[in-house]
Amino acid sequence: MTTTTVPAEALLVTVAPTGAETTKADCPRLPTTLEELVATARECEAAGAAMIHVHIRDDDHLPTLDLARLTDTVQALREGTDLVVQLSTGGSVHDPLDVRLKVLDAAPDSCSLTMGTTNFGDDVFSNPWPFVTELYQLSQERQVVPEFELFDLGHVAALHRLLDRYGLPYGGRVHCDLVMGVPGGMPGTADALVAAVAALPPQVTSWSATGIGRSTLPVALASLSKGGHLRVGMEDVLTLRRGEPVTSNRQLVDRAVALGGLAQRRPMTTAEARALLGLTG
Ligand code: KMH
Numbered sequence: 001m002t003t004t005t006v007p008a009e010a011l012l013v014t015v016a017p018t019g020a021e022t023t024k025a026d027c028p029r030l031p032t033t034l035e036e037l038v039a040t041a042r043e044c045e046a047a048g049a050a051m052i053h054v055h056i057r058d059d060d061h062l063p064t065l066d067l068a069r070l071t072d073t074v075q076a077l078r079e080g081t082d083l084v085v086q087l088s089t090g091g092s093v094h095d096p097l098d099v100r101l102k103v104l105d106a107a108p109d110s111c112s113l114t115m116g117t118t119n120f121g122d123d124v125f126s127n128p129w130p131f132v133t134e135l136y137q138l139s140q141e142r143q144v145v146p147e148f149e150l151f152d153l154g155h156v157a158a159l160h161r162l163l164d165r166y167g168l169p170y171g172g173r174v175h176c177d178l179v180m181g182v183p184g185g186m187p188g189t190a191d192a193l194v195a196a197v198a199a200l201p202p203q204v205t206s207w208s209a210t211g212i213g214r215s216t217l218p219v220a221l222a223s224l225s226k227g228g229h230l231r232v233g234m235e236d237v238l239t240l241r242r243g244e245p246v247t248s249n250r251q252l253v254d255r256a257v258a259l260g261g262l263a264q265r266r267p268m269t270t271a272e273a274r275a276l277l278g279l280t281g
């Protein structure tokens with residue numbers, strides 16, 4: 001078996017193309033059908049993305065965690081791309097915890113795993129500790145690599161507690177994503193990013209960051225300055241600049257790759273992303 005090494009200049013670009021919050025009516029270019037999702041994934045892979053963070057929709061373009069659809073989606077993305085396929089276990093704020101646990105039955109490469117409850121705009125994104133630990137142990141059992149979603153400094157502290165009590169994830173690597181600028185979570189500022197990165201557990205082997213809405217650029221620039229990776233996509237931001245709507249996820253991946261280029265980072269290959277995440281076994 002050949003071992004892929006991941007040099008420091010390699011930049012993981014994760015695309016989060018859909019999310020659960022924006023409606024198709026408000027944003028007709030949002031990829032909500034399987035065909036649209038696979039087409040977006042292919043474009044974004046060609047532009048430099050190596051991982052996709054997936055939320056799916058039903059026939060009415062509403063968020064769903066329907067297992068058959070999730071399974072078909074994983075298969076279609078594997079057939080159409082070489083991207084690392086990460087399914088959201090966050091779903092929408094309305095999804096029950098037991099249904100969110102079932103996401104792993106679709107056997108993705110990776111799953112998101114949010115490290116605590118957070119206010120989420122006017123809603124609450126519920127992640128009680130017993131749910132977090134159950135989902136984590138399930139990911140270890142099913143050999144799915146978690147990406148720890150950290151919306152707050154308290155979530156960083158919870159990650160210390162989780163790793164100390166339950167050990168390393170499947171694959172032995174620890175990758176997290178700072179989700180910044182959610183109303184109710186940590187602000188999308190360089191100062192907050194530096195504080196969160198300084199507090200990460202020693203077991204962390206890689207991290208990315210994403211800034212919601214207008215915090216997208218400050219967070220991306222701060223992440224690059226600290227040697228982190230980037231998550232971008234229409235889940236997190238819908239304008240390129242004031243008054244200019246995003247028309248495709250590819251635009252956001254192109255911009256992330258361009259910012260990375262200024263920082264002398266080049267897009268990570270999918271093989272490198274698998275090595276980074278411990279998915280090479
Ligand atoms: N849609 C949010 C409630 C995740 O994907 O794990 C949760 C979210 C995080 O997007």
Ligand code: ZN
Pocket residue numbers: 016019053055088090112235
């Ligand atoms: Zn998500």
